[in-house]
Amino acid sequence: MDYLFTELRDRLPMPDVARFYGLEVNRAGFANCPFHPDNEPSLKIYDDHYHCFGCGAHGDVTDFVARLFGVSQYEAAKKLDYDFGLHLTDQPFHAQIKRVVNPEVEYHNWLHSAERILNDYLNAMCRWQRYYAPKRPDEPLHPLFGESLTNMEYYQYIYEQIRFGSETEKREWYENGREIIERLQERMKQHDMTGLSVKRKAI
Numbered sequence: 020m021d022y023l024f025t026e027l028r029d030r031l032p033m034p035d036v037a038r039f040y041g042l043e044v045n046r047a048g049f050a051n052c053p054f055h056p057d058n059e060p061s062l063k064i065y066d067d068h069y070h071c072f073g074c075g076a077h078g079d080v081t082d083f084v085a086r087l088f089g090v091s092q093y094e095a096a097k098k099l100d101y102d103f104g105l106h107l108t109d110q111p112f113h114a115q116i117k118r119v120v121n122p123e124v125e126y127h128n129w130l131h132s133a134e135r136i137l138n139d140y141l142n143a144m145c146r147w148q149r150y151y152a153p154k155r156p157d158e159p160l161h162p163l164f165g166e167s168l169t170n171m172e173y174y175q176y177i178y179e180q181i182r183f184g185s186e187t188e189k190r191e192w193y194e195n196g197r198e199i200i201e202r203l204q205e206r207m208k209q210h211d212m213t214g215l216s217v218k219r220k221a222i
């Protein structure tokens with residue numbers, strides 16, 4: 020059985036595993052810790068293990084999955100083997116294992132990521148307002164300039180509520196406003212892709 024744990028540790032880079040199970044790992048190798056309410060990304064993802072500077076959670080890929088899904092080390096190893104298609108063991112695996120969700124952690128992580136998405140969008144709109152401002156009065160409005168005029172105030176309001184609002188206001192957005200943030204995230208992805216294609220054409 021030790022062979023299985025060693026093999027998983029050698030074959031599966033910790034960052035891939037963390038991303039596979041939904042963590043957003045930033046460029047510095049940090050993610051919001053799923054094991055405690057985390058406002059700053061304090062979980063460092065190394066190549067072969069993770070360590071949380073907030074709550075002290077620490078371990079390798081198998082420990083990570085065991086903790087995330089609330090299962091034994093052995094069940095976690097079988098799950099990794101199955102999810103990554105390694106075929107290291109032919110022991111039956113119970114595919115219905117569900118992730119253990121700590122509602123407080125989910126809520127805090129959502130607030131943090133909503134704040135970041137809104138902040139990115141507001142910054143983008145500021146850039147569009149400068150960059151695409153019409154130079155002459157008869158010039159047709161650039162769509163991105165138009166979008167920033169229409170949306171700036173509304174999203175600024177949401178940002179302030181999520182960042183500085185009362186606990187009740189924040190919870191209210193978490194309960195009823197998640198779709199708005201999801202749509203915004205899609206919108207930003209679309210914009211990033213458009214940005215890339217423009218850059219490519221220019222080369």
Ligand SMILES: [Zn+2]
Pocket residue numbers: 052053054055057062071072073074075076
């Ligand atoms: Zn932690």
